[in-house]
Amino acid sequence: MAIALSSLQAASPSAAVSSSPENQPSLELGSVASVARALRPGDFLWAPQVAPAGPMLMIVNRQTQRAVLYRNGVAIAVTTVSTGRKGHRTPTGVFAVLQKNRVHFSSLYDDAPMPFMQRLTWDGVALHAGQLPGYPASHGCIRLPSRFAALLFEATRLGMIVVVTDQILLPAIAPVSSPLPIAQAPTPDPLATSAFWRPDVAPAGPVSVVISSTDHQLVVLRNARVIGRMPVIVGGDIPRAFLYRLAAINTEGRRWERVALPGQVLTGTELLSQQFQLGEEDRIRIESVLALGATIIVTPDTLATAPANYGDLVPKD
Template identity: 50%
Template sequence: MMITSRRGAMLWLGGGIALSAGAAHAMQALNPATIEESVANLKPGQFLWAPDIAPDGPVMVLVSLALQRAYVYRNGVLIGVSTVSTGKKGHETPTGVFTVLQKAKVHHSNLYNNAAMPYMQRLTWDGIAMHAGSLPGYPASHGCIRLPPAFARQLYGVTALGLTVVITENGAVPRVAPTPAMLEAGTGTPPDADADGVRWTPEKSPTGPISIIISASDRRLVVLRNGKEIGRTPVTIAGEVAGTSAYTLRAIEGTTYHWLQLPLPGQTVAPNTELLPEERERLRLPEDFRAQLAGILAPGATVVLTGDSLRSGGAGKKLTVIKSEDEG
């Protein structure tokens, strides 16, 4: 299996995430140079949403109080970022790890004048929830996490009871989660990898959707199944990777894998654009690893190819890492 990027792909998740303001869903192309700029340039009420990058798998939400942003991951891949408004002074939003206890499309507050809380997702039984609401550009709620109405509706559609929500004061947010080993600093070999840095442990997550992350900066490929890392390997990529692009596996015919570039909003990619053989040949990985990966691939698998490092942010800062409960 070999992947490459098409010329003209924009930065960070292809740069083609839908930028929406309120219910109008005003679509724009984003052209900032880094992830940090993409997030920082969002105005109150705006958000980024690209669910096709990872169409299946477990969802996790991370809320940064410092940045007033919510980040949504599916199968370990970032699929959305939104502006939020959290608790004001005296009604601060609590930090910690929460789960969605209750969901309701139509809900009203029992504590604050019967205030409307559309697309409510309850995090605590004493009044903390995520829901659609007003976003003035600063913390203004009574502790809840207010979301743009259109984003709240989109998020509601991909979540389920028991969803993990992490609320943190930290301003540094991982690009891919929850796979801490993927973001480890330095050049050391992971404990269960061989001398060449290759690791293949499919038993860690025997079933579920496959997502593949390729970092041109790190020259590394990481395989996630059902949101957990099951493999990694060094790779070589001929030529430059100017930005980030996403692909889905349409079909397998014998030894031929048909990878289609996802036509994300904001990108000039024609539907059903398939990678050409010369493009696929730009990526090379160890033959043993390629064969093992080919054995578990099925239509619907996705690939995110990025020029960014998985180890550090655009400014060279080490990313905050979030660990899954079973990772200790």
């Protein structure tokens, strides 16, 4: 791959987090999709190092009882949830976080505790920590594992978008179109197979490069918007995800670090650049937008609309 991961070194590993420390979800032996399907009630996967900065979006799937959190358009966490039971169904739609309270009690249901509450509607729907039996059981709120709710509370800001959906066929990167009209040229379809380069779509912001070995495609996101898509030639099997972070830029060039994902132990650099081929013009384009802290994610997951057996991964609005 011509995006040279030169001067690569290993960064400190980051532990996976779940409700069951003895059997934590891991990305070492498979894709995010397989991990999402394997989560047990109360389990979650948290990997904020995949995209350290950028706009956040959460998508909750009522059918699969899963939620995926994105930052800069890239999935950084997946969790089990419990949405509203029959007669109290959690409404579908697009919501924004309106209010946050670390300690909160329900005004509708006997002062029931709602730790790490993030309000989505003024009539009682919120994200909060609660019991997760493995099926819809709430009065309409979206219950989260306690530890995940605490991590999410610290990471989010008022106004973060939360999409609640029933759709099963899903893309592996977040929808990038704003729910509000914008005064600029139309954004290219982020899931289109044709190559394009439109850095003007997002002139500034954190950059993430996602390479799918399944699709032989590379997507560049800046400030959570797709600014480029291009083909890559893959020269070998990529059985699991890899993450790299641009750690330094100096007179000697760029220095990249490999960062451990949940369940991974860094025993070497495992440089993958020789397994990918990218056109010289595309390489120059990508390097022109890379800044300190940019990330490259190499994944076996598809970036196109997922087949049915990927239904637990990422909801589509």
